[in-house]
Amino acid sequence: MLISIIVPVYKVERYLDKCVKSLLNQTYNEIEILLIDDGSPDSCPKLCEEYAEKYEVVKCLHKSNGGLSSARNYGVLYARGEYIAFVDSDDYVEKTYIEDMVKLKEKFDADFVITRTSRENEDGSGKTKVPPFEAFVTNKNEALFYVYSQTKVGWAAYGKLYPKSVLLKYPFPDGYFEDCACMYNIINESSKIAIGNYGSNYHYVQHEGSILISKLSQKHYRIFEICKEFGCFIDSNYPNMSILKVMMYYFGVVQLLTLQKMSWKSYKKIFMKYRRMFRNNYKSVLREKRISKQKKIYMLFLCSRPEIFLAQRKIINALKQIHKM
Known part of the structure; x- marks a missing residue:
């Protein structure tokens, strides 16, 4: 089963090499790595081209700047895999990241896989501790509870294995908190959801300038628009x-x-x-x-x-x- 790994790339020349090398080191071999250059003004476009020339599994796609959601959606359109995983270009993963999610899918015959992830600072400090729990399979009701109460797992786009067909039906919306805004629709389309505890497999790295530590602006209040939309969905x-x-x-x-x-x-x-x-x-x-x-x-x-x-x-x-x- 071919897995397409979509990596949106924008102004991450300091971090891109670590990210790409962690993907090239995957123990699961049936992968393609799609580097989506989102109109990056630095050396990232050239770096993406160099990776594509050097490694057969890497493909480089260029587009005008449209933001994270736009880059992810663009990658989905060109992905050849039946299933898709997302990795942010300033993060990195362990070598069993894809293999562990594929095993979960096969073990439980699941159509959507959600796993724990860890967070750390740029210098490697401040790593989140991931409480242990056994992997399990559940229905959409329970999965919605776990994701939207932030119990065991969360709504971030990474750390998940998606059917391409569902991502085509429910693309990521523009703006902040885009993954939170569409994850409930993706869960609602799934009948069997596998939830695993591979928290150390995906390393979310918090950098200066990240949305998580940037100054408050009107864009951040979009979270309450999403809350309202989610409330209508639940009702x-x-x-x-x-x-x-x-x-x-x-x-x-x-x-x-x-x-x-x-x-x-x-x-x-x-x-x-x-x-x-x-x-x-x-x-x-x-x-x-x-x-x-x-x-x-x-x-x-x-x-x-x-x-x-x-x-x-x-x-x-x-x-x-x-x-x-």
Whole structure:
């Protein structure tokens, strides 16, 4: 079974070689690596051409700049594989990254595979600890819960093995948090979803200038548009899973607080908008056994003492910056 690995490339000349070499080192041999040059203004286009000339499994495609979603969707159109995996060009993977996902698919006869990933700083510090759990197969209801409550796995585009047919039907939308905005449709198209714990296989590397640590802008508020769209989807398809709407808005607030520099004034404006929803639904979150104690405590502070919640997030962000120095 041929697996197409799609790598969007834009202004990553410092990191591209490590990424590509980790893909060339895969133990699963039936792969093609599609390097999608998204109109990068640096030496990346030339580097992509050199990889394609040197390695038969590498193909280089050039396009005008359109953003991450546009590059991924472009790669899907040209992919020859029945299944597709995404890798960000400033990240890297272990040699069994593809093989482990293929084994999960075959073991459970799954049509969609989701795995844990790890996060680290550019210098290799701050690696996330991945709690162990046995791989399992589940249905779309349970998979939606795990992904959108951020339990065991998340909604990032990487760390997953997709049927090409579903990606053609549900392309990534433009803008920030694009993977979050389409993942529920992809899950909804799947009947058997395999979930595995290969957290150390995919290394998400957090660099300066990343969306996760960039300054707050209007674009970041798109997360709440996605929350609204997701809420409509849940109401129409899974009305008994309304707790996920609350969790999505919770993660929307946390996403901005944890990853962006936000003033108390900006935070208070957001919190006041969603305060009633959090307070009215906190007890249902508390009763949900699959949600971690840590998330429940965070939501308690978010509901009762928002100023403490904000202070706690700022302290965590400051400690991360000190650790990177």
